[in-house]
Amino acid sequence: MGLHRTAYRFFLGIFFIALANPSIAQQKLNGMELPDVLTMNNGIKVTTARQWRNQRRPELLTFFKKEMYGQSPGKPVNMTFKVFDTDTKALGGKATRKQITVYFNGKADGPQMDILMYLPNQVKHKVPAIVGLNFDGNQSVNNDPAIKMSNSWMDKTKGVVNNRATEATRGVDAGQWPLEMILAKGYAVATVYRGDIDPDYDDGFKNGVQGLYPQLQNRGDNFATVAAWAWGLSRILDYLETDKAVDAKRVGVFGFSRLGKAAVWAGATDERFPLVISNESGAGGAKLFHYTGGERIRRLCTKFPHWFCGNFKKYMDQDSILPFDQHMVIALIAPRPVYIASAEGDTNSNPEAEFWGAKGADPVYRLLGTDGLPASSWPPVSTPVIGRIAYHVRPGGHNVTDYDWAQYLKFADRYLK
Incomplete structure (x- = not known):
């Protein structure tokens, strides 16, 4: 009986697709x-x-x-940026480090993400940039002690205690982010922790940016996680368009694994990349x-x-x-x-x-x-x-x-x- 039910569901699926697409x-x-x-x-x-x-x-x-990916909102009307850190002698003097908080609704107690950016000091004009999300917090990208420790929810891996980063997470993903190699080629790097945008667990979309857009939930084409990460990548670009050190028309978007899915969708939906x-x-x-x-x-x-x-x-x-x-x-x-x-x-x-x-x-x-x-x-x-x-x-x-x-x-x- 179970085999018959499986076959029935399979052929019903074929019928559904054929009905919706009579001549593919x-x-x-x-x-x-x-x-x-x-x-x-x-x-x-x-x-x-x-x-x-x-x-x-x-x-x-x-x-x-x-x-598949769901609907995404546009650029938030009230979004603001705050540069809270600038060091012109970062990475042994090779780079300028900037850290920027993006307030999605313009409110300090609202949803927000932190951008970590390094600019190559050897280039004296506007530079192209590569942006991407990281897996384990901005502090995981390099062991630079001045990088703000992420306080967003995290998976229980790599020095994370009670779903929060500790000092043990500093630089754990540095091998995936060879900053000096990228900077030496004349590119800026800008990254954000994925969990600042969406915490990447099935929480009913209560703890990510989706809370700002209730009209895009409880529907078949809801604003889901991969689309939210892609949306966040576009918000990094929104900031870069305001930074005079970056040529915002020459910004590549990068992603690895599930964050690579987001990078592909960001490239598909945001032609500014x-x-x-x-x-x-x-x-x-x-x-x-x-x-x-x-x-x-x-x-x-x-x-x-x-x-x-x-x-x-x-x-x-x-x-x-x-x-x-x-x-x-x-x-x-x-x-x-x-x-x-x-x-x-x-x-x-x-x-x-x-x-x-x-x-x-x-x-x-x-x-x-x-x-x-x-x-x-x-x-x-x-x-x-x-x-x-x-x-x-x-x-x-x-x-x-x-x-x-x-x-x-x-x-x-x-x-x-």
Whole structure:
């Protein structure tokens, strides 16, 4: 009886998708058939940049906001910034450190986040910047004792006691944030702790920025966690637009793992970011759901039910028959450059599926006059493929390494300088 029920639910899912999408045009890729990124919902093929810009791109944005990431608010009307720390001789004199509190509703007792920023002292003009969220608090990015200790809720790891950071967390993630390498290349770095925006546990969206937007909750397309993190990345850029030391038109957005999902979505929704870097973002980031292996929708929606909006749950167990996939999200970044990177041993993220996610966006980049991703097959380990879409897979597991950053900085030099 249980087998019959399982089969019934499976075929009911197929019927639901077919009913909602009576004629899904297919895009062939490495033996797979994906929903075609360049065919509109009404079946019309997109053949011009104008069609993409004015019709297909808005159509896809509307779909993903409704069915996966959820709706997000715009820039808060009353948001304010307070620079509470400036040190022109940080990191042994190599950098200027700034720390800034962002008050989302302009109130000192309201939701807020702290930006940690380092500027390269050797550059005497406005500098490009790389922004990204961190996992364990700003103090985890470097052992600089002057970095404000985060007081937001944290997972019970790496020196965290009673869900709060202690001095033992200073510099624990410094290996993922090689500040001196980035600064030496002439880039500023700006980062925020993810938990300042959303604490990343299923709390009914009571302790993050969602509390400012009750109208976006209790609905199928609710303002969920990944979208909130992406929204927070845009608020970092809002501050940088006010900082005279930064060239705010040359700001790349970076993210690793679940924060890579947020970086991809931030790049898709905020066109002010001229460059996007996704490091092992996996399912809900760069990985194709249609491709076997790695995290699937059921795991995302059960282990991390707060990450995506409620409507996304109806696609559980339908990964291989979806009327959409992540190549469409990556295509929303086009024609801006995007770097997608994987690790050979990172089976959860499924490195080959991340490559094909990038390759699936290639037709849009080429339609818009760029070289897209200049590879026809998954490249060997440690062999970056660089076009307007770039990709590499390195040895090792789920992490961010100096090798990764070296490739990202070369890519940024090519497109941000």
